[in-house]
Amino acid sequence: xxxxxxxxxxxxxxxxxxxxxxxxxxxxxxxxxxxxxxxxxxxxxxxxxxxxxxxxxxxxxxxxxxxxxxxxxxxxxxxxxxxxxxxxxxxxxxxxxxxxxxxxxxxxxxxxxxxxxxxxxxxxxxxxxxxxxxxxxxxxxxxxxxxxxxxxxxxxxxxxxxxxxxxxxxxxxxxxxxxxxxxxxxxxxxxxxxxxxxxxxxxxxxxxxxxxxxxxxxxxxxxxxxxxxxxxxxxxxxxxxxxxxxxxxxxxxxxxxxxxxxxxxxxxxxxxxxxxxxxxxxxxxxxxxxxxxxxxxxxxxxxxxxxxxxxxxxxxxxxxxxxxxxxxxxxxxxxxxxxxxxxxxxxxxxxxxxxxxxxxxxxxxxxxxxxxxxxxxxxxxxxxxxxxxxxxxxx
Ligand SMILES: NC(=O)c1ccc[n+]([C@@H]2O[C@H](COP(=O)([O-])OP(=O)(O)OC[C@H]3O[C@@H](n4cnc5c(N)ncnc54)[C@H](OP(=O)(O)O)[C@@H]3O)[C@@H](O)[C@H]2O)c1
Numbered sequence: 160x161x162x163x164x165x166x167x168x169x170x171x172x173x174x175x176x177x178x179x180x181x182x183x184x185x186x187x188x189x190x191x192x193x194x195x196x197x198x199x200x201x202x203x204x205x206x207x208x209x210x211x212x213x214x215x216x217x218x219x220x221x222x223x224x225x226x227x228x229x230x231x232x233x234x235x236x237x238x239x240x241x242x243x244x245x246x247x248x249x250x251x252x253x254x255x256x257x258x259x260x261x262x263x264x265x266x267x268x269x270x271x272x273x274x275x276x277x278x279x280x281x282x283x284x285x286x287x288x289x290x291x292x293x294x295x296x297x298x299x300x301x302x303x304x305x306x307x308x309x310x311x312x313x314x315x316x317x318x319x320x321x322x323x324x325x326x327x328x329x330x331x332x333x334x335x336x337x338x339x340x341x342x343x344x345x346x347x348x349x350x351x352x353x354x355x356x357x358x359x360x361x362x363x364x365x366x367x368x369x370x371x372x373x374x375x376x377x378x379x380x381x382x383x384x385x386x387x388x389x390x391x392x393x394x395x396x397x398x399x400x401x402x403x404x405x406x407x408x409x410x411x412x413x414x415x416x417x418x419x420x421x422x423x424x425x426x427x428x429x430x431x432x433x434x435x436x437x438x439x440x441x442x443x444x445x446x447x448x449x450x451x452x453x454x455x456x457x458x459x460x461x462x463x464x465x466x467x468x469x470x471x472x473x474x475x476x477x478x479x480x481x482x483x484x485x486x487x488x489x490x491x492x493x494x495x496x497x498x499x500x501x502x503x504x505x506x507x508x509x510x511x512x513x514x515x516x517x518x519x520x521x522x523x524x525x526x527x528x529x530x531x532x533x534x535x536x537x538x539x540x541x542x543x544x545x546x547x548x549x550x551x552x553x554x
Contacts, residue, residue, distance in 0.1 A: 181245075182307050184215075184247040185247050185307040186308060187215075188248055188249045189206060191218060191220040192205050192229065192315060193315060195220050196366070196367055197367065197387075197392065198222040198224070199222055199223050200319075200470075200471050201319075201322065201469045202221060203221070203250055203283070203319040204315055204316055205221040205228060205248060205249060205250050206220040207229040207232070207233040207247065207248040209233045209240070210247065211237070211243065211244040216237040216244065217233035217234060217235070217237030217240070217244075218236060219231065219232025219235075220232070222394070228252075228253065228265045230248055230252055230269060231268050242273040242274075243274070244274050245276040245277070246274050247278045248280075249279070249280045250279065251283040251293055252264075252265035252269060252277065252296070254267075254288060254292040255287045266296055270299045274301060276301065276302040276304070277301055278305075279305050280306070280308045284320055317493075318369075318471045318472035321471075321472075322472070326463075327466050328370065328462055328470055328472050328473045329473070329493070330472075330473050331368065331492065331493040332474075332475045332482055332491045332493070332494045333361065333474055333475065333476055333494075334476075334496050334511050335353045335358075335361070336496050336497070337501045338499070338500055338501060340510055340511050341503035341505075341509060342477060342509050344503055344508050345508045350381070352499050353498075354535045354536055356537070357497045357535065357537040359534075360532075360534045364495065365397065369397070369471055369473070370400060370474075371399055372399075372401070372474075372475045372481075373385065373400075373402070373475070373476050374403075374478050374480055375402060375403035375404075375405075375407055375408060376480065378401050379408075385414065386399075396421045396422060397421060398421075398424065398468070399414065399423045399424070401414065401423070403425050404431065404451065405428070406425065406427045406431040406435040406436055408444075410438050415439065415442050415444055418442055419442075423444045424444075425445070426449045426461050426464075428449065428456065447464060449461055458484060458488055458490055475491075478509065478513075479510055479511065479513035482512045482514075483512050483514025483516070486544075487515065489544075489546045492543070492544070495539060496511065496539075497534070498537060498540060499537045500537070524544050526542030526544055527542060527543045529542035530542070
């Protein structure tokens with residue numbers, strides 16, 4: 160059985176079919192969509208359920224390599240039973256041919272199959288769709304209902320939404336901190352701040368991202384590998400990026416030694432030593448010169464370059480200076496700090512967020528929609544930064 164079939168078989172609804180309403184089916188579509196994590200990017204996560212006479216007759220979710228979209232998988236499973244059915248999907252069906260004409264429009268497939276109704280959680284904000292999918296369905300006489308589980312649907316596709324609406328990747332800053340806000344001791348030692356369970360959760364978080372980024376001092380002090388070690392399937396290897404203006408990354412570091420197995424790209428300045436550049440290239444490392452702002456590589460340019468590679472999301476794993484500069488430039492979309500119930504102490508210990516900081520408490524960065532989860536003895540706190548410009552205007 161393919162992974163697709165295994166997942167579909169696992170997702171049996173436990174309860175009599177007649178008790179299912181629209182929301183139950185939409186929830187199932189969302190669950191199916193989530194099976195595409197690390198497999199669908201740069202496309203959205205989409206799941207679909209076809210229901211006829213109170214029973215599920217088709218299910219599908221999208222994986223980039225399959226070429227077929229979720230609705231098409233589900234309609235194929237339903238076959239003739241799709242005629243007169245209701246199709247549930249977490250995102251507006253597409254009305255355009257996919258990149259390089261790889262895939263055909265789902266709207267046409269729905270019309271051809273003779274479905275009676277489409278229920279979707281949200282409109283696709285991709286400028287190529289943005290309501291056109293719904294309009295074409297309605298023009299063909301198909302009833303369209305939109306809105307159930309919209310918040311969950313938006314959360315599920317937050318990376319895709321940021322990418323298609325801004326042309327930039329979704330940026331998630333993740334750190335592991337002591338209770339007193341330190342991410343390493345005064346000597347730079349950070350192995351390990353949190354326990355095994357939090358570190359496993361951190362690996363699961365990595366799995367959801369297309370790319371990972373760190374600063375050169377983290378590379379020098381921690382010698383990390385920065386790979387996805389969840390063992391879960393992914394379409395593209397996690398792309399690893401280092402901010403290193405002077406090309407100081409050692410050729411014997413774990414990052415460079417593994418460059419043949421997982422992509423490693425070093426952002427440098429044009430003035431960096433050419434012998435170092437040659438030595439890195441010889442080991443399969445790509446270097447990209449970036450403009451500098453105030454003596455530092457420009458993070459905005461860095462993320463624009465990452466997006467040009469069709470990478471829709473980046474998890475930033477430190478260190479302190481990089482975290483401070485991204486927050487100062489308001490580039491963070493999501494923030495996770497794993498807190499260990501430990502005190503490191505000391506003025507010279509590495510603070511979680513470096514840089515200049517702020518003068519007044521009123522300028523502190525507020526997080527919204529905060530989730531707190533326990534992992535063994537540690538806590539994960541995740542939220543969405545509310546930068547001043549995001550706040551609703553006072554009437
Ligand atoms: N507990 C955790 O979660 C965690 C995670 C990561 C790191 N750490 C710890 O944090 C420490 C390293 O943090 P750090 O603050 O010293 O260094 P860092 O943030 O890892 O690296 C800073 C360096 O990155 C380069 N860089 C290039 N562009 C930059 C930009 N726009 N903004 C900021 N930096 C830029 C600069 O070097 P160039 O000018 O030479 O390019 C800068 O000196 C280590 O002790 C490590 O163990 C802890």
